[in-house]
Amino acid sequence: MESTNQMRCLSCNYDLSHRLPEGEQRCPECGRVFNPDDPRTWSTTTRRLWPRKAVFLPIMLGIWLVITSMFFIDGSLNLPQGASYLLLLAGTAASAFILTLLISLLLLTGFAFGRR
The missing domain is CATH 1.20.58 (Methane Monooxygenase Hydroxylase; Chain G, domain 1)
Known part of the structure; x- marks a missing residue:
C-alpha cells in the first residue's frame, strides 16, 4: 500500500481531498459517511482493488x-x-x-x- 497525504474513502478508495460541497460528508463514489476531522473515518493509503x-x-x-x-x-x-x-x-x-x-x-x- 502506498501512503499519500490525500484523504481516501475506506470503502472504495475514492480521493476525498478535493473540494466537496459545504456540509457534504459522504463519499461521492459509494456514499460512505466520513468526517474530515476524524482520521478513523478515512485513510491515507491507496489499496489495490x-x-x-x-x-x-x-x-x-x-x-x-x-x-x-x-x-x-x-x-x-x-x-x-x-x-x-x-x-x-x-x-x-x-x-x-x-x-x-x-x-x-x-x-x-x-x-x-x-x-x-
Whole structure:
C-alpha cells in the first residue's frame, strides 16, 4: 500500500481531498459517511482493488457454464448428451484454469503474503 497525504474513502478508495460541497460528508463514489476531522473515518493509503474483482469473474463464469450445461444435460435445450457433458467439463476446466492463474499471480506478486 502506498501512503499519500490525500484523504481516501475506506470503502472504495475514492480521493476525498478535493473540494466537496459545504456540509457534504459522504463519499461521492459509494456514499460512505466520513468526517474530515476524524482520521478513523478515512485513510491515507491507496489499496489495490483488482484482486477482488479478478477472482469474481472466473467464479461467475464457472457458475454460469455449469448451470447452462445442466440445462443441456437435463434435456430442456436440444443438444446431444455427449456434447452437454463436454460443455460441463470445458466450463469446469476453464474456470479452474483461470482461478489457478489468478492464485499464482497473487502468490508471485506477494499479495497473499501482505507485501503489497
